[in-house]
Amino acid sequence: MPPNPFQFDPKDVVAFVLVLMRMAGIFLTAPVFASRNIPVMVKASWILFIAFLLFPVVEFKTVDLPASGLPLAMAVVREMLIGFSIGLGATLIFTGIQLAGQIVDIQMGLGMVNIIDPVTNNQISVMGQYYYLIATLVFMAVNGHHLLLRAVAESFTVIPLGHAHFSVALGTKMMGLFTQVFFIAFRVGAPVIGALFITNMALGVIARTVPQMNVFIVGMPLSLAVGFLVTAISMSFFVFILQGLFKGIGRDVAVLIDAMR
DSSP: OOOOTTOOOHHHHHHHHHHHHHHHHHHHHSTTTTOTTSOHHHHHHHHHHHHHHHGGGOOOTTSOOOOSHHHHHHHHHHHHHHHHHHHHHHHHHHHHHHHHHHHHHHHHTOTTOEEEOTTTOSEEEHHHHHHHHHHHHHHHHTTHHHHHHHHHHHHHHHSOTTOOOOOHHHHHHHHHHHHHHHHHHHHHTHHHHHHHHHHHHHHHHHHHHOTTSOHHHHHHHHHHHHHHHHHHHTHHHHHHHHHHHHHTHHHHHHHHHHHTO
16 A cells, blocks of 8 residues: 555654744744735745755754653744744844934934834834835845755754754853944944044034024934935945945854854
C-alpha cells in the first residue's frame, strides 16, 4: 500500500512550527517587515512562504525537540524571541536615524511640529520622518532586507531549533546596540547639527554686539534656511553614512546570534 502523503511525522510538525515562530519574530520588529502598512494576511502569507523555503535546509533530525506541553510552549517562545532580537538589532539603526531628525528639528525651531508616522502609527518630527523615509529607500537599495533573511537562515546553523540560550551576555550585547543609537544619531545629523550650532553662535554674537537687532525675528527663518540648505547639500554624505550602517547589520546581528548560542 503506498504511503499517505498527508501523514506527517510529529517531529517534522514541531520543527516546522518552531521555524515558523522564528520567522514570525522578524516580522514583529524588523524594519520594512514590521510596517503597519502591510496587511496582516500578507505578512502571514510571507511568513508561511519563507518558512516553507527554509524548512528543508534546517537540520533538526539530530536535535531533541519537545513533543508537547510546557516544554513545547517554552521552545515556541524562545524561537520567537530569536527572531524578535534579530529584527530589533536592525530597527535600532532606524531609531538612531529618527533621533538625528528630532535633534535637527529642535535646532531648526520645528521641535513642536509633529506628524503621524504611517509605519509605526506614532508621532514623529518632520525631519525625523524625512530621514526615516530616505533611510528606508537606502535600506531596500542595498538589499538590507536580504541581509536580515540571510541572518535568520544562518541562525539555524548557530542556534539549533529549541536550543536558544538567553544569558547576561545577550543583555550586554543588546545594551551595547542601544548605546549605539546616540552615536548613529550624531553621525547622521553631524553636518546639519554643526551648521546650526555655528549659526546659533553667530546669532548670539550679533545679539551682544548689535542689541538693536531683534535676533528672535531673524533667527527663526535663518535657522530654517540653513537647516534645509545644509540638508540638501549633505545628502550624498547622508546616503554614504546610511550605506555603511546598513552593511554592518550583518555584523550586529551575528553578535546577537552568537550571544544566544
